[in-house]
Amino acid sequence: xxxxxxxxxxxxxxxxxxxxxxxxxxxxxxxxxxxxxxxxxxxxxxxxxxxxxxxxxxxxxxxxxxxxxxxxxxxxxxxxxxxxxxxxxxxxxxxxxxxxxxxxxxxxxxxxxxxxxxxxxxxxxxxxxxxxxxxxxxxxxxxxxxxxxxxxxxxxxxxxxxxxxxxxxxxxxxxxxxxxxxxxxxxxxxxxxxxxxxxxxxxxxxxxxxxxxxxxxxxxxxxxxxxxxxxxxxxxxxxx
Numbered sequence: 755x756x757x758x759x760x761x762x763x764x765x766x767x768x769x770x771x772x773x774x775x776x777x778x779x780x781x782x783x784x785x786x787x788x789x790x791x792x793x794x795x796x797x798x799x800x801x802x803x804x805x806x807x808x809x810x811x812x813x814x815x816x817x818x819x820x821x822x823x824x825x826x827x828x829x830x831x832x833x834x835x836x837x838x839x840x841x842x843x844x845x846x847x848x849x850x851x852x853x854x855x856x857x858x859x860x861x862x863x864x865x866x867x868x869x870x871x872x873x874x875x876x877x878x879x880x881x882x883x884x885x886x887x888x889x890x891x892x893x894x895x896x897x898x899x900x901x902x903x904x905x906x907x908x909x910x911x912x913x914x915x916x917x918x919x920x921x922x923x924x925x926x927x928x929x930x931x932x933x934x935x936x937x938x939x940x941x942x943x944x945x946x947x948x949x950x951x952x953x954x955x956x957x958x959x960x961x962x963x964x965x966x967x968x969x970x971x972x973x974x975x976x977x978x979x980x981x982x983x984x985x986x987x988x989x990x991x992x993x994x
Contacts, residue, residue, distance in 0.1 A: 755958040757914035763879040764960070765967035767842035773812040776800075777836050779828060780847030783886050784819025788943030795819075796944075799953025800845075807961050816841070824852050825865040832869050837876045844873055845956065847883035853900045863903045870911050881956075882908050882915040887922035888942045889933050914963070916956060922948065 767774045778784050778797040786795025801815035818835060820827070825848045836844060846869065852862045870880050884904045891897050901919055908915035925931045933941055936948045944952070 755916070755955045756962045757881070757916075757959050759908070759912050759914045760967070761843065761879045761881070761914065761960070761963045762967065763877060764843040765964045768808065768811060768813075768964050769968065769971065771811065773814065774843075775839060775841040776804075776813065776815045776843045776845065777839060777841040778815055778817050778819060778845050778847070779831070779836060780819045780845075780883065781823045781851055782819065782821035783850070783944055784817065784847045784883075785821050786817070786819065786949070787821055788938030788940070788945050789949055790946050794946045794949055796949040796952040796956070799950050800956050803953050803957035804960065807957060808964075819847070822851060824855065824857060825849070825862055825869070826857075829865060829869055829872075832872055837873065837878070840876075841878055843879045843881065843960075845881045845883055846870075849900045849904055850885040853885070853894050853897045856895065859896055859899045859903050862900065863907060866904070866907050867911070870907070870913065874911075880911075880913050881959075882913065883956075884915065884917055885919045886937075886942075886944055886948070887919050887926065887933075888937060890942070891919070914959065916952075916959060918952065921955070 764774070764776075778800070784795075784797065786792055786797075789795050792798065795817060797815045797817040797819070801813060804813045804815070805811075816839065818831065820831075828846075828848065846866075848866065849862070866882075873880050882904055884901055885891070885897075904915060905917070922936060925936065926933055936945065937943065938945045
């Protein structure tokens with residue numbers, strides 16, 4: 755898993771050696787509904803994965819998931835609960851409840867853009883996490899448009915997005931797993947298996963971003979020594 759957009763604030767915070775705070779903002783699949791216990795929710799699994807990969811860093815993933823919330827419900831929480839915590843990174847999971855409750859896609863788009871802009875003005879990096887796959891999703895009107903809207907938002911603001919729906923659907927359509935293996939008994943919320951997978955995938959992507967950041971920083975700090983002799987032949991000659 756690799757993100758297409760950078761997370762400079764998060765990566766710099768991790769490189770500094772200081773404690774790193776991540777906030778998982780979202781609805782029921784962030785809260786952990788469907789998990790066998792709170793310890794198997796994805797934010798808990800993500801914290802464990804990151805701590806294992808970066809044992810010298812103190813990394814905290816705070817779970818601010820509240821079941822049933824729309825994107826509009828989360829804007830006040832961004833202002834009152836997220837920004838005051840001063841996290842290096844917010845992973846914002848949203849969209850599924852808006853689609854189910856037939857919120858207008860354009861209104862949803864503007865709400866999410868508003869939340870992203872407020873967090874970024876506060877110096878917080880943002881990752882979007884789209885909806886989980888579930889069998890009834892394709893029967894929900896405008897569900898595909900919400901998925902597209904989230905990808906477009908990520909591109910517009912140059913922030914990463916983890917496309918959970920596409921990943922889970924691929925696992926099902928490729929016959930690697932059944933919906934019953936990936937979802938709780940309600941066939942809607944994720945279960946321990948998919949929460950664990952999400953934690954690992956998110957950790958993979960965040961680790962990749964930090965690795966890329968460290969490489970770039972190292973090159974800036976220790977630039978390659980310029981050739982001392984005039985007329986040095988380049989390693990690769992241009993082809994005309």
